[in-house]
Amino acid sequence: MDNQDTHRVCYATLLTTDSYLHGALTLAASLRAAGTCHEIVCLAADGQISRPALERLETMFDRVVSVPMLDTMDTANLSLLGRPDLGTTVTKIGVWTLTEYTRVIFLDADTLVFQTLDSLLILDPTPEILNSSEITVGRDFRPNGGMQNEGLLAAAPDLGWPDCFNSGVFVAAPSKNTHAGLLRMLTTRGSFDGSVYNV
Numbered sequence: 001m002d003n004q005d006t007h008r009v010c011y012a013t014l015l016t017t018d019s020y021l022h023g024a025l026t027l028a029a030s031l032r033a034a035g036t037c038h039e040i041v042c043l044a045a046d047g048q049i050s051r052p053a054l055e056r057l058e059t060m061f062d063r064v065v066s067v068p069m070l071d072t073m074d075t076a077n078l079s080l081l082g083r084p085d086l087g088t089t090v091t092k093i094g095v096w097t098l099t100e101y102t103r104v105i106f107l108d109a110d111t112l113v114f115q116t117l118d119s120l121l122i123l124d125p126t127p128e129i130l131n132s133s134e135i136t137v138g139r140d141f142r143p144n145g146g147m148q149n150e151g152l153l154a155a156a157p158d159l160g161w162p163d164c165f166n167s168g169v170f171v172a173a174p175s176k177n178t179h180a181g182l183l184r185m186l187t188t189r190g191s192f193d194g195s196v197y198n199v
Contacts, residue, residue: 009103009121010039010062014092015112016069018053020109028060032115038121039129041104043094045069060117090186095172096179108168120154120171166171 011031015024028040039062044054046066057064070090095106105120107113155165 008039008101009105010041010098010101010104011036011107011117012041012043012095013107013109014052014089014094015045015057015068015109016041016048016089016091017054018050020055020166021056023111024109025056025060027109027111027113029109031107031117034113034116036116036118038118039063039101041065043067043091045091049165065094066099067091067097089167092167093179093182096174096182098123098174099176101174104174105169105171106170106172111169 007164012025013027024042031040040059040060041063042057042065043053044057045062046068048069051058054064056170059146068091070093095104098104103121105117155167155170157165159166
C-alpha cells in the first residue's frame with residue numbers, strides 16, 4: 001500500500017430521511033466548488049432513503065454508504081428543545097465505521113462550505129511546526145498529538161451547552177473499537193440529555 005492509500009481521508013455527511021436530500025446535494029456541490037480534492041461520502045440510514053433519493057446522491061457523492069439507523073426515542077426531552085427529529089442524529093456514530101479512512105470531516109447536511117476545509121484533514125503536524133518557538137503545546141495542538149490517537153475527534157463547543165461539543169461539524173479518526181464503545185455507552189447511559197437508546 002502506498003503512502004496515499006495509508007492516509008486516505010474524506011468528507012462525510014448523513015441522511016436519515018429524504019427531507020434533507022437537497023441540503024446534502026448542496027453540501028456536496030459547495031465542497032466541490034471550494035476546491036476539495038478529497039472524497040465526499042454520504043452515510044445513508046439503512047432502509048430510510050427512497051430509491052430516487054439514493055440515485056440522486058450517487059450522482060453527487062463519491063460513495064453512498066449504508067449505516068444502521070439509530071434513534072434515542074427520547075420524545076419528552078427532545079420536544080422540550082422543539083426538535084423531536086434530533087433523536088436520529090446519533091446515527092452519526094456510523095462515521096467511526098469508515099475505517100478505510102484515517103480521518104473524516106463530518107458536516108451536517110444543512111452545512112454550506114464557502115472555502116476549503118482540507119487543512120483539517122492534515123494527519124500530523126510537520127517537524128517544523130513541532131519545533132517552532134511560536135507554537136505552544138496545549139494552545140495550538142494537544143500534547144498527545146490529538147487525532148493521532150485512535151478514534152479521537154475534534155469539534156467546537158456547543159453554543160447552548162459549552163461543556164458539550166456541537167456535532168454538526170467535527171473531525172474524527174474512524175475506529176472499530178471507538179464505534180463499539182460509543183454504541184455501548186449509548187446503550188447503557190443514553191445520550192447527554194438522558195434519553196434511552198433503541199435500534
